[in-house]
Amino acid sequence: MLTISMLVNEPALAALEENSVKDNNDMPGHLARRFQQIAVAVFLAEVADAGFDLTPVQYAALATIKANPGLDQVTLAGLIAYDRTTITGVIDRLVQKGLAERRASSRDRRARELEITDEGRRTLRKITPAVESAQRIMLGGLSAKEGEELMRLLRKAIAAGNELSRAPLRDVQV
């Protein structure tokens, strides 16, 4: 195999590559992906252990509907930073599971008003310990102080980058 490294002097190239690409596993983007990957796996495992079948995304949507009864899909999306095209499918599944309801709005015939069902409320209540346990587990390698610091730094980085994704977090517009 002929590589560029054969055409230049070795130490110079090694140094250059060391500086430029580094280890892929040490880049913030990779760490973000990996932490999220573990977080989702832990969430699903804890929730499944508790006897439920709910994804992190579905949980967040359901909890937000409960806290803001009658909200529309775009508002929900803004409150938890989902893309509006993703919300459609998530709500479909919550409705199909009988945990939420989607009704046409009378104020605005374009909009759908979302409500949690009794079954949804029951599920949220029973699932809460598993959700909290999952949050603890995903910070399990850190001391309490480190966990707090990680969350503070994530919040700060996220706040600065909020507008950079297609689905930024939006304040409630009461």
Added chain:
Amino acid sequence: MLTISMLVNEPALAALEENSVKDNNDMPGHLARRFQQIAVAVFLAEVADAGFDLTPVQYAALATIKANPGLDQVTLAGLIAYDRTTITGVIDRLVQKGLAERRASSRDRRARELEITDEGRRTLRKITPAVESAQRIMLGGLSAKEGEELMRLLRKAIAAGNELSRAPLRDVQV
């Protein structure tokens, strides 16, 4: 709407809910998802600005193939913590773009040996500034010291949770 809160005394319940569910947006799992969401958006935007069409996952795979010529798919998956079923599609697309090659292994007829093409090498080289710029942007809200600390804490949390996802990071088995 009849809720549990109507059946118990209000302050007690408010405190309980405050303690139990908190704001969904403040949970580690949500922060993980959000940070990753921004990281991917920034990566894609920077790379597109540079005139390329490569996802974070494809980039990581290509860079790892370059650093470990001839490796098989399972080893690649382990090196960057992908699920082996995900790798199949990622390699498909790298091959289809002409950036990598997949050859049957002579040692083990089950395995496929992966190689980067000249075109792949050229792409990696030209794309590197955009990738690095993306890493800077996603930490843009943090000081240099905070960025370092965030990465340290992420590495630590990830190391502790490595085995909890279906696709843990695996050391090179040379």
Added chain:
DNA sequence: GGATATTGCTCAGTATGCTGACTATCAGTA
């Protein structure tokens, strides 16, 4: 050597997430 277990890869199915396009509706304005 032969049964058994393991491994490398793929595939079908499901659930995020995104881009871009489209419909229906609403809001503001000339």
Added chain:
DNA sequence: TACTGATAGTCAGCATACTGAGCAATATCC
């Protein structure tokens, strides 16, 4: 009121990620 622009939601299409199943080949153990 008619026009224009913005907004709510959906859809098609693509790319991760995962579960679970299956096939082919290799390793291991008796």
